[in-house]
Amino acid sequence: MSSCISRVLLCGILLSHLHIATTTASKRKLDKTEHLIKSTQESHHMVSRALDRTAKGRNHTPSSSLQMFTFPRQAPASTQGISKAAEVFQMTLLLLKDKASRRQKRFVSVSELLSMEEVELLANLSGCPPALQPAGCPIGGDSEKYRSISGVCNNRNNPLWGAASTVLARWLPAEYEDGESQPKGWNTGHEYSGFQLPPVRDVSNSIMQSSSQVTLEDEAYSQLLVDWGQYIDHDISFTPQSTSKAAFLEGLDCLHMCGNSDPCFPIQISLHDKLFGRKSCLPFFRSSPACLNGPTHTLQAQQMLQRQQMNSATSFLDASTVYGHSAELEKALRNLSSPEGLLAVNSKYSDRGGHSFLPFVKSTPSACLQQPATGPRERLECFLAGDSRVNEILPLVALHTLWMREHNRIATRLKQLNAHWSSETTYQETRKIIGALHQIITMRDYFPKILGEEAFEETIGPYQGYDESVNPSVSNVFATAAFRFGHATISAQIRRLNESFQEHPYFPSLNLHQAFFSPWRIIREGGLDPILRGLLGWPAARQNQQHLMTEELTEKLVVLNIPEALDLAALNLQRGRDHGLPGYNDWREFCGYDRVESKADLSAVVRDTALVEQLMDLYGHPNNIDVWLAGLVEDPLPAARIGPLFACLIGKQMKMLREGDRFWWEKPGVLSPLQRQELQKHSLSRVLCDNSGLTEVPHDPFTMGTYPEDFLSCDRVPSLDLDAWKEDPERDGSDLDSAERHV
Numbered sequence: 001m002s003s004c005i006s007r008v009l010l011c012g013i014l015l016s017h018l019h020i021a022t023t024t025a026s027k028r029k030l031d032k033t034e035h036l037i038k039s040t041q042e043s044h045h046m047v048s049r050a051l052d053r054t055a056k057g058r059n060h061t062p063s064s065s066l067q068m069f070t071f072p073r074q075a076p077a078s079t080q081g082i083s084k085a086a087e088v089f090q091m092t093l094l095l096l097k098d099k100a101s102r103r104q105k106r107f108v109s110v111s112e113l114l115s116m117e118e119v120e121l122l123a124n125l126s127g128c129p130p131a132l133q134p135a136g137c138p139i140g141g142d143s144e145k146y147r148s149i150s151g152v153c154n155n156r157n158n159p160l161w162g163a164a165s166t167v168l169a170r171w172l173p174a175e176y177e178d179g180e181s182q183p184k185g186w187n188t189g190h191e192y193s194g195f196q197l198p199p200v201r202d203v204s205n206s207i208m209q210s211s212s213q214v215t216l217e218d219e220a221y222s223q224l225l226v227d228w229g230q231y232i233d234h235d236i237s238f239t240p241q242s243t244s245k246a247a248f249l250e251g252l253d254c255l256h257m258c259g260n261s262d263p264c265f266p267i268q269i270s271l272h273d274k275l276f277g278r279k280s281c282l283p284f285f286r287s288s289p290a291c292l293n294g295p296t297h298t299l300q301a302q303q304m305l306q307r308q309q310m311n312s313a314t315s316f317l318d319a320s321t322v323y324g325h326s327a328e329l330e331k332a333l334r335n336l337s338s339p340e341g342l343l344a345v346n347s348k349y350s351d352r353g354g355h356s357f358l359p360f361v362k363s364t365p366s367a368c369l370q371q372p373a374t375g376p377r378e379r380l381e382c383f384l385a386g387d388s389r390v391n392e393i394l395p396l397v398a399l400h401t402l403w404m405r406e407h408n409r410i411a412t413r414l415k416q417l418n419a420h421w422s423s424e425t426t427y428q429e430t431r432k433i434i435g436a437l438h439q440i441i442t443m444r445d446y447f448p449k450i451l452g453e454e455a456f457e458e459t460i461g462p463y464q465g466y467d468e469s470v471n472p473s474v475s476n477v478f479a480t481a482a483f484r485f486g487h488a489t490i491s492a493q494i495r496r497l498n499e500s501f502q503e504h505p506y507f508p509s510l511n512l513h514q515a516f517f518s519p520w521r522i523i524r525e526g527g528l529d530p531i532l533r534g535l536l537g538w539p540a541a542r543q544n545q546q547h548l549m550t551e552e553l554t555e556k557l558v559v560l561n562i563p564e565a566l567d568l569a570a571l572n573l574q575r576g577r578d579h580g581l582p583g584y585n586d587w588r589e590f591c592g593y594d595r596v597e598s599k600a601d602l603s604a605v606v607r608d609t610a611l612v613e614q615l616m617d618l619y620g621h622p623n624n625i626d627v628w629l630a631g632l633v634e635d636p637l638p639a640a641r642i643g644p645l646f647a648c649l650i651g652k653q654m655k656m657l658r659e660g661d662r663f664w665w666e667k668p669g670v671l672s673p674l675q676r677q678e679l680q681k682h683s684l685s686r687v688l689c690d691n692s693g694l695t696e697v698p699h700d701p702f703t704m705g706t707y708p709e710d711f712l713s714c715d716r717v718p719s720l721d722l723d724a725w726k727e728d729p730e731r732d733g734s735d736l737d738s739a740e741r742h743v
Contacts, residue, residue: 459651
């Protein structure tokens with residue numbers, strides 16, 4: 001009896017302790033949740049305050065070159081809410097870590113502070129929307145024929161692969177100074193392989209501007225090769241900058257502070273700097289972080305707590321430069337009243353030949369520059385296109401305009417051939433053709449010249465078909481470093497030529513900085529034709545180890561009416577550090593190459609001994625060399641314009657982008673055999689002939705030729721026979737072979 005009573009008493013005591021423990025655990029959990037909510041509210045207040053100050057500053061401060069440079073890199077309207085939520089999320093993590101570290105008097109990481117469940121709660125509290133993962137991808141109908149505007153459901157099993165407004169893929173984990181979010185170079189005194197990283201402006205001064213400023217001309221390729229690379233880069237990647245221009249913690253304007261405080265990560269300037277000697281820093285804004293709640297499908301689990309960046313464009317070569325990457329933008333770009341499914345054109349202006357210009361943006365006044373005043377003139381706004389960076393430089397405006405015209409030309413003809421087609425069908429079929437032409441010109445005509453035929457065959461090779469296991473999402477290292485190789489081949493001038501491919505008598509060539517954000521020059525200075533002739537009739541700048549970048553970009557980037565300048569080389573280096581990109585050797589190892597451990601090793605891949613000395617003096621160890629710079633200075637591969645590291649990274653990306661695209665033009669069932677055959681006849685030269693005033697073009701517009709002997713009359717350039725798209729409305733309306741219809 002007594003033993004029974006004892007057991008009852010013991011059980012009661014245990015149950016009582018268990019209840020107390022459970023109650024205590026529940027209270028702790030409740031207290032922590034309350035702490036997370038308060039920290040998130042504090043972050044919301046900080047970020048909102050900074051954004052309000054940014055908006056007020058933008059409305060009351062005259063435009064500066066820095067504001068102009070950041071204008072097109074703002075998150076598109078469709079993703080600005082996501083960007084703000086991601087900033088709140090990152091700020092909350094920072095506050096929690098800072099409070100815990102001060103309380104415990106040691107550094108505390110997010111991973112030891114929060115569970116993944118709590119991290120997801122914070123993301124939700126911050127306003128990060130649930131991942132745009134559809135419940136299921138549609139099967140049949142238009143979903144089989146046409147890609148979605150946002151890229152969602154290209155891969156039915158992983159619908160977010162390659163979609164707009166998703167995280168950039170990481171091929172290697174980020175290398176942040178706190179392991180989670182602080183850029184490389186954030187903390188004074190932090191060492192890598194026993195050395196501090198050199199300030200990026202010092203690297204630019206030493207490596208970029210100590211090299212010869214005599215531009216070497218590319219004997220093989222025209223300037224159009226360079227500008228096509230920039231245009232295609234904008235088709236597949238867009239990493240927006242922070243939505244705020246004020247520090248979240250202090251609330252100070254990033255333009256007027258030289259300390260590191262998110263999102264401000266200023267570029268430090270040495271006292272002896274010949275250009276910026278009176279300044280101690282140049283403003284720099286971090287890339288907007290990505291929201292990471294829900295499945296991302298591009299990151300490993302251990303990378304989920306690291307700061308990641310967003311690609312607000314689709315990763316696919318899908319002509320999103322023409323059509324946009326959101327339903328909202330797509331609608332704004334279309335002429336919805338046209339039965340032919342046309343794109344909108346400028347309602348006020350066209351060129352002398354009657355060719356259309358791009359429409360103006362709806363929100364006015366826009367940030368683009370105006371013609372210097374010589375009397376009263378109507379204001380000309382920025383152009384509207386599928387990518388907001390269209391106004392950055394005149395050749396970009398020209399290429400965007402060219403493809404808008406090509407869409408409308410093809411759509412008009414398709415409607416004539418298929419009167420039974422609706423406006424929507426005509427639009428979508430034309431969009432499919434334009435996307436296919438972007439893919440063909442880029443893979444057939446562009447990349448073999450950049451990588452060299454041998455490296456192209458090794459890294460990309462012939463098309464092997466769609467592979468649903470391949471993730472086509474653009475990687476961080478590709479967007480932030482490897483595909484920025486083209487910055488080293490930008491010419492110091494924008495050539496404008498007449499019908500004989502000589503200097504234009506009325507619209508002379510421009511220094512590069514005179515062509516930034518100046519769409520007025522298109523309308524009032526001869527339209528596209530002088531610029532297009534300049535792209536065809538002038539050689540590209542030849543990058544080499546003695547000439548890495550023109551001073552138009554390192555000292556005069558986006559110069560306006562006030563004495564303000566930026567340095568593109570320093571910006572690129574700082575961007576790589578902002579994203580926590582690992583250094584040179586990690587990427588060499590990733591590509592299967594031997595690590596470079598000494599000056600002698602580095603000399604084996606960079607033949608210029610003086611350049612090797614400079615690199616070692618600056619960085620101390622090859623491990624530390626920023627990957628963008630390292631890729632630029634490597635000896636080029638045979639018949640290529642890049643070295644082995646960039647050939648590996650670019651080739652890998654483009655192969656994944658092609659193999660992982662369910663709508664790639666060569667995939668059986670996307671187009672009929674006859675349509676594919678016709679598309680292969682088409683060329684960028686023919687697009688130029690059909691949509692401009694040019695009457696003579698090279699057979700290959702990327703190849704440098706001499707006028708007139710290397711130019712063809714447009715009537716000798718093969719054209720696309722659109723009869724291959726003609727349907728018989730009495731039949732099922734499909735031009736696909738029955739054998740391919742069910743693939």
